[in-house]
Amino acid sequence: MFHFMSTLLMLSSNPYLVAQNISKSFSQNGSEKVLNNVSFEISQGKILGIIGKSGAGKSTLLRCLNGLEKPNTGKILFQGQNLTELSNQKLREMRQKIGVVFQSFNLLGTRTVFENVTLPLELLKLSNEEQRKKVENILNLVGLSSKLNAYPSQLSGGQRQRVAIARALVVDATLLLCDEFTSALDPHTTLEILRLLQDLNRRLGITIIFVTHDINVVKELAQDVCVLDHGQIVEHGPVETVFTNPQQPITQTLLSELLKNDLPEFLQHQLHLEGKENDDVVLKLIFGSQTSTKPLIADLIQEWKIPINIISGNLDHIGKATFGHLVVSLKHQTGSTEKIIKYLTDHQVGVEKAGYIRWQ
Ligand SMILES: Nc1ncnc2c1ncn2[C@@H]1O[C@H](COP(=O)(O)OP(=O)(O)O)[C@@H](O)[C@H]1O
Numbered sequence: 001m002f003h004f005m006s007t008l009l010m011l012s013s014n015p016y017l018v019a020q021n022i023s024k025s026f027s028q029n030g031s032e033k034v035l036n037n038v039s040f041e042i043s044q045g046k047i048l049g050i051i052g053k054s055g056a057g058k059s060t061l062l063r064c065l066n067g068l069e070k071p072n073t074g075k076i077l078f079q080g081q082n083l084t085e086l087s088n089q090k091l092r093e094m095r096q097k098i099g100v101v102f103q104s105f106n107l108l109g110t111r112t113v114f115e116n117v118t119l120p121l122e123l124l125k126l127s128n129e130e131q132r133k134k135v136e137n138i139l140n141l142v143g144l145s146s147k148l149n150a151y152p153s154q155l156s157g158g159q160r161q162r163v164a165i166a167r168a169l170v171v172d173a174t175l176l177l178c179d180e181f182t183s184a185l186d187p188h189t190t191l192e193i194l195r196l197l198q199d200l201n202r203r204l205g206i207t208i209i210f211v212t213h214d215i216n217v218v219k220e221l222a223q224d225v226c227v228l229d230h231g232q233i234v235e236h237g238p239v240e241t242v243f244t245n246p247q248q249p250i251t252q253t254l255l256s257e258l259l260k261n262d263l264p265e266f267l268q269h270q271l272h273l274e275g276k277e278n279d280d281v282v283l284k285l286i287f288g289s290q291t292s293t294k295p296l297i298a299d300l301i302q303e304w305k306i307p308i309n310i311i312s313g314n315l316d317h318i319g320k321a322t323f324g325h326l327v328v329s330l331k332h333q334t335g336s337t338e339k340i341i342k343y344l345t346d347h348q349v350g351v352e353k354a355g356y357i358r359w360q
């Protein structure tokens with residue numbers, strides 16, 4: 001029993017995957033670094049999102065993580081083994097534990113769903129019966145039991161991505177790497193696929209690392225987030241911390257995408273970036289797990305005598321933390337606007353300035 005417990009402890013305290021000082025350049029002299037000293041780690045069973053603009057180096061990083069690309073310097077330790085030093089044979093074995101899905105589902109059009117998912121198993125020496133069991137089992141988990149004999153062309157985008165996920169996991173993969181895996185899907189289907197991944201993470205304990213340019217995907221799926229900019233991780237932490245208190249301009253820019261979705265359309269068109277006296281300033285207030293429980297809005301209205309116009313709001317949950325926002329507008333006055341923002345941030349409310357508006 002003791003031995004079992006201590007093994008469990010060791011497992012949980014050992015990072016599952018560690019990227020250590022990864023640098024990668026495709027140029028001859030190594031001057032242009034696509035990845036520049038990237039380090040992070042993830043424990044088993046967690047979900048990590050890596051976000052960055054197009055060209056930030058996300059796909060290259062993901063390819064390094066499954067050994068498809070060799071970094072120039074640095075180590076990738078997967079379950080304690082350095083992927084960058086393994087022999088090709090050993091690397092192939094390790095990679096069976098790592099499933100990958102992409103934006104384009106890469107299914108074979110001439111094969112049925114069943115045959116597509118069987119593909120990775122054909123390299124293993126399994127009996128037909130064992131193969132069938134594994135494939136049926138995983139297709140059941142992704143909700144496609146009724147489509148075994150369908151061809152990819154007969155499936156919706158979401159169903160195709162489910163097939164790709166089943167194929168990635170069928171060889172008992174414990175790590176799933178996803179590259180822009182929702183970019184070809186509409187918002188509703190995206191949400192369904194995100195729910196599926198969450199379900200697989202919870203039920204099978206699969207560790208997930210995904211890269212995306214879409215901050216919504218990070219918000220919905222990730223527990224931790226790394227912001228990748230020009231090949232460097234510029235911000236890293238739990239999603240609720242990074243999102244409610246972004247430190248870097250690039251993170252704020254990415255987050256403004258979320259903010260845009262929150263504003264009514266008419267407002268998006270009327271916002272301007274320079275505030276004049278008598279304009280209203282539009283603020284997004286972000287409440288996270290650290291936010292003070294003081295009635296801050298009531299204080300502003302009653303004690304500060306500031307009329308506040310509530311435009312929209314939404315409360316959400318990320319893990320156990322409540323994560324919510326309120327979009328408000330209030331009279332802009334140079335100086336006092338800054339004081340209000342300071343008052344709110346002092347009470348751990350994240351504040352983003354969306355712009356200025358003149359109510360007609
Ligand atoms: N095989 C390659 N050869 C040369 N340059 C590459 C190669 N792969 C990626 N790059 C360059 O590396 C940079 C980052 O690319 P990528 O990792 O695909 O970014 P992202 O996925 O964030 O859009 C880009 O400037 C791209 O042109």
Ligand SMILES: [Mg+2]
Binds near residue numbers: 059060
């Ligand atoms: Mg990419």
